[in-house]
Amino acid sequence: MKLLFLGDLVGRTGRTAVIDQLPAIVEMQQLDFVVVNGENSASGFGITEAILQDVLDAGADVVTTGNHVWDQRDTLVYIERQDRLLRPLNYPVGTPGRGAHLYTARNGAQVMVANVMGRVYMDAMDDPFARIERVVDDCPLGQVADAIIIDMHAEATSEKQAMGHFLDGRVSLVVGTHTHVPTADHQILPGGTAYMSDAGMCGDYDSVLGMEKDEPVNRFQRKIPGNRFTPASGEATISGVAVETDDRTGLALRVAPVRIGGRLEPVLPFFWQS
Ligand SMILES: [Fe+2]
Ligand SMILES: [Fe+2]
Numbered sequence: 001m002k003l004l005f006l007g008d009l010v011g012r013t014g015r016t017a018v019i020d021q022l023p024a025i026v027e028m029q030q031l032d033f034v035v036v037n038g039e040n041s042a043s044g045f046g047i048t049e050a051i052l053q054d055v056l057d058a059g060a061d062v063v064t065t066g067n068h069v070w071d072q073r074d075t076l077v078y079i080e081r082q083d084r085l086l087r088p089l090n091y092p093v094g095t096p097g098r099g100a101h102l103y104t105a106r107n108g109a110q111v112m113v114a115n116v117m118g119r120v121y122m123d124a125m126d127d128p129f130a131r132i133e134r135v136v137d138d139c140p141l142g143q144v145a146d147a148i149i150i151d152m153h154a155e156a157t158s159e160k161q162a163m164g165h166f167l168d169g170r171v172s173l174v175v176g177t178h179t180h181v182p183t184a185d186h187q188i189l190p191g192g193t194a195y196m197s198d199a200g201m202c203g204d205y206d207s208v209l210g211m212e213k214d215e216p217v218n219r220f221q222r223k224i225p226g227n228r229f230t231p232a233s234g235e236a237t238i239s240g241v242a243v244e245t246d247d248r249t250g251l252a253l254r255v256a257p258v259r260i261g262g263r264l265e266p267v268l269p270f271f272w273q274s
Contacts, residue, residue: 002031002032003031003034003147004025004026004029004031005199005241006018006034006037006240007177007180007182007199008177008180009036010041010210010211011044012231012233013204013234014202014236017237017262018236020058021261022036023059029271033149034062035060035063035149035151037063038051038064038085046065046069046070048072049074061106062084062085062086062101062103062149064086064113065115066088067117067123069087084103087099088117090116099115099135100114111146113148113151114135114136114151115153117154118153118154119154119159128152129163132150136148141171141172141249141250142249142250148172149171149175150167152176152177155178164189165189167193168190169190170191172193172245173194173195176199181200181209182196182198182199186256188252194255195255200259202238202240204233204235205263205264212231215229235263237260238260239257239260239264241258242256243255254269
């Protein structure tokens with residue numbers, strides 16, 4: 001299968017780039033399944049139901065989130081009827097929505113997606129390792145699921161790498177989100193799981209993490225909050241990772257970063273070069 005994962009959409013420029021370009025990318029590259037992290041798609045903070053629908057209509061199969069999931073208050077309500085929107089799995093028991101689900105891909109394959117949040121320099125959460133293990137054990141790769149994609153939303157690269165090795169051989173892809181900067185460590189781990197510490201954001205890279213740079217620079221200098229953070233509005237780079245999996249085992253055969261448009265040097269994965 002051909003899988004594509006895109007990192008956090010930031011603001012109007014990030015979501016517009018993906019909504020406008022994803023249909024052609026899915027079509028031209030014959031992608032089987034697409035996951036997009038949408039936690040910053042509504043003015044940088046959370047996701048509205050209308051934006052969720054636009055991203056799904058553009059070709060995303062699942063939208064994951066992270067610590068910003070509840071920034072738009074309505075999400076607490078509409079997430080119950082939107083099973084293609086995931087919030088981190090390791091929120092306390094009783095939190096609205098779901099953190100993992102099994103989906104049917106365009107080619108009929110069964111794909112499990114889980115969203116989990118780290119605990120280093122993040123809010124106190126349930127143990128992400130214990131919670132993800134239960135979900136993966138219930139849905140074994142190559143038996144119940146044809147592919148398994150894990151969005152590890154975390155600050156610390158050490159915690160993301162640990163999650164990659166913890167799940168190595170049991171899932172197709174462990175990819176980090178949240179830090180908004182793509183890392184250069186994409187690889188297939190020894191057990192066959194594709195891994196990348198951070199997918200990067202889909203947003204304007206002439207910014208601080210997708211936000212207009214003046215206010216973040218001001219806050220680092222003066223330690224006095226001034227204006228609000230607002231998303232930068234220059235042309236976005238679409239950033240993420242592409243994985244080709246073995247149809248029999250669900251493990252990764254190839255992994256490559258994806259960066260399209262905007263300020264970052266373009267990087268196109270193997271199946272972009274046909
Ligand atoms: Fe984010
Ligand atoms: Fe985040």
